[in-house]
Amino acid sequence: MITPVAGRHGHLALQQTALGLGTRAPEPYVVVTMDDPAAGLLAGRGSPPAEVVPVPVPCAGRLPLAAARNAGARRAVESGAGVLVFLDVDCVPGPGTVARYAEAACDGALLCGTVAYLPPPPPGGYRLGDLARTAAPHPARPAPGPGRVVPGGDPDLFWSLSFALTAATWRRIGGFCEEYTGYGGEDTDFARLARAAGVDLCWLGGAPAYHQYHPVTDPPVQHLADILRNGALFQRRWGHWPMLGWLHAFARMGLARLDPAAGMWHAT
Template sequence: MRTAVITPTAGRHGHLTLQQAGLAAGSCPPEQYVVVSMDDPGLNAVLTGRRPTATIVDCPVRNGKLPLARARNLGAAHALKHGAELLVFLDVDCIPGERLLERYTQVARDLAHHRSLLCGTVAYLPPPDPTGYRLADLPTLAEPHPDRPAPAPGETRDGTDHTLFWSLSFALTADTWHAVGGFCEEYEGYGGEDTDYGQRARTAGVRLTWVGGAPAFHQYHPVSSPPVGHLDDILRNAEIFRSHWGWWPMKGWLDAFADRGLIRWNRSAARWEHAPAAGADATTANPGE
């Protein structure tokens, strides 16, 4: 099964270098390594001369918002054009475990007659020590994220809740990719596009399968909780999602923004919106959705 790894990026070159090293050290190197540049002119210098050999696909950025959905679609289109049978998407921050590609390929073969999104575990790493992360140490540094199923190595588990799908690490066959139809490119910036993709898969009759023994390790970087710096993107993308599916995603973040007085629920319009300036009418109510 010809495998392509697809990674969109805009910066995070140190993280990308370690991802590439993880792929090179794996038990089953990919036939293609497609790195999608979202206005990242320095990528060639980062990737050249290292294994696996990377192909850079350009994805221009419009309006300053990272087009992650469009970048994944462009990466998939390139991989499929060049013969990929299994698409593996990795976030730029994710280092693949030694057997990640081997396990995704094995499970894809086992489930050849069932369209499915294959999702491995993701462990969030602590900050590295001054010498950086060592590939051999990664499994000892963090456990899989507790909010997602974590089957034992060699096992799989059927998923019953497509809202748990996330795009940090997942794989699917070319046939499944065509059945779902790619990521919705209305989403730009931070948040929502992978939750939308999970729902697109559900409505297409595509299963969700959690794969043991296919770990990815998410490299540390500073974050804010809730991600206030991405409030505009989250608010916009949440409304796009609501227009498609009839319910609000990212509810925890929306509630946290409301608790901080940054957004409010507009009863008459039945939508979240920016909170008014101090002194204006700021009556809020949670929609309970």
């Protein structure tokens, strides 16, 4: 399993605790630290202990998430992993999540389990046994029942919070495009690469992840520059802009505008 991290050490600790209580241990458990040596110390001393892969952050404030996931996948494959499970640091796996991903993984499939968003933690923190009752799956994505696999998923709905694929399928796709840095775009690009490689996006039941609370803004105005930069990169690679909902929201706020003649979005 591969988890990129920069900060959010409490979230990492709870994820690691849940993995230790799961029905199948991740083999290996790789934590990719982005200019965060303290996270590496935490992950290496936890249970299960993680293999720590440090990745530098070349541009301050722009996390290299695509490069971090690729680095984690390389380490996992070098360590003998036949199935790669990616779980963001905010996500806590259910007790059977890793086992379900491993059971369902097959060449040519990109598996996406359900992700449910948790409310702020109660006093004393989240209780692992309560997570399934605390949050419902995201309403914009399919949520198959346990044991079900729904093929033919829309690549525009893919997100890297929780997904899995065989190592052979990872090599077939070629990993994430590392030109993306900061917030936004790399997920949809990866899903497009998967589709171009003939890999089917499949919604998987029985592999839940519970997203721990942290404050958010909608639209994410603090990431405006990243979204415009990464959106322009996506447009060059695929011929259209992603994240249009956010871009139109920025336009209504007077923060961005579309140049119709050039087909380009710009900050105002």
